[in-house]
Amino acid sequence: MRQTLPGSPRRSGDSPLKIALILGGILAALLAGLWLIFKAISFLLVALLPTSWEAAIGEAFAVHYLEESGGQCPMRAAEAAALKRLTAPLMTAAELQDVRFYIADNAAVNALAFPGGHVVILRGLLDTATSPDMVAGVVAHELGHVYHRHSAEGVSDQIALWAIIETLTGGSGLSWWVLDLAGLAGSRAAEREADAFAVEVMHTSGLDPRALADFLRLIDPEGASGASGGDELINLLSTHPLSNERIEAVEAAARKAERAALGARDWTTLKDVCD
Numbered sequence: 038m039r040q041t042l043p044g045s046p047r048r049s050g051d052s053p054l055k056i057a058l059i060l061g062g063i064l065a066a067l068l069a070g071l072w073l074i075f076k077a078i079s080f081l082l083v084a085l086l087p088t089s090w091e092a093a094i095g096e097a098f099a100v101h102y103l104e105e106s107g108g109q110c111p112m113r114a115a116e117a118a119a120l121k122r123l124t125a126p127l128m129t130a131a132e133l134q135d136v137r138f139y140i141a142d143n144a145a146v147n148a149l150a151f152p153g154g155h156v157v158i159l160r161g162l163l164d165t166a167t168s169p170d171m172v173a174g175v176v177a178h179e180l181g182h183v184y185h186r187h188s189a190e191g192v193s194d195q196i197a198l199w200a201i202i203e204t205l206t207g208g209s210g211l212s213w214w215v216l217d218l219a220g221l222a223g224s225r226a227a228e229r230e231a232d233a234f235a236v237e238v239m240h241t242s243g244l245d246p247r248a249l250a251d252f253l254r255l256i257d258p259e260g261a262s263g264a265s266g267g268d269e270l271i272n273l274l275s276t277h278p279l280s281n282e283r284i285e286a287v288e289a290a291a292r293k294a295e296r297a298a299l300g301a302r303d304w305t306t307l308k309d310v311c312d
């Protein structure tokens with residue numbers, strides 16, 4: 038009896054703590070398990086996602102993004118034709134079909150590739166570019182993201198969550214909160230890959246890849262510091278991390294252009310698409 042006495046208060050004092058620790062451990066294990074399951078679904082979704090699903094999800098993301106960022110510029114026949122004359126040779130060179138382009142009425146200088154080949158060009162990009170070849174360079178870069186499915190990987194967690202919630206809610210559209218543009222921000226490795234792809238595409242379609250480097254210098258004259266000024270929406274430098282190495286790699290691939298990306302009349306038409 039005497040021996041148990043000193044131990045008794047300690048035991049009764051330990052019990053709630055022990056229970057709390059055990060419960061906490063169970064909760065942590067449960068959360069970790071759920072997280073692993075979620076990540077597994079996310080990974081499998083990107084690996085096994087039927088391309089038709091990826092295209093549908095990407096379109097929904099792109100349309101939602103357009104609604105949030107000033108709306109889509111309505112294109113008349115001449116403007117649509119000019120855009121097609123710019124993009125079609127690039128798509129052929131990239132061996133990509135089924136890429137859809139949208140122009141958003143927004144002043145930010147950017148272009149974004151959503152999953153499934155939905156590419157949004159922002160008006161600010163057309164306003165800022167001083168040649169159609171610069172726009173072609175950025176478009177070729179975005180086609181690199183499409184080809185390598187970077188955006189599907191970048192937003193895979195969001196796609197998983199989106200798909201799960203859409204399934205559970207029967208497509209009620211309640212899940213838009215999961216869309217976070219940060220998921221579209223490329224890693225430096227993805228940017229290098231998209232640049233290399235753009236260089237190939239520009240070469241194949243008779244354009245000088247230097248136009249892409251010229252454009253990157255134009256929007257980041259400070260020398261590729263990566264510090265992106267202007268928080269108006271989300272600009273190209275924040276979704277496409279820049280480095281001098283990237284610019285130099287593209288410039289090293291310079292060659293004489295065989296043609297211009299667009300004729301003067303088409304270029305004027307395209308530049309004024311949102312007016």
Ligand SMILES: [Zn+2]
Nearest residue numbers: 223228231277
């Ligand atoms: Zn990029």
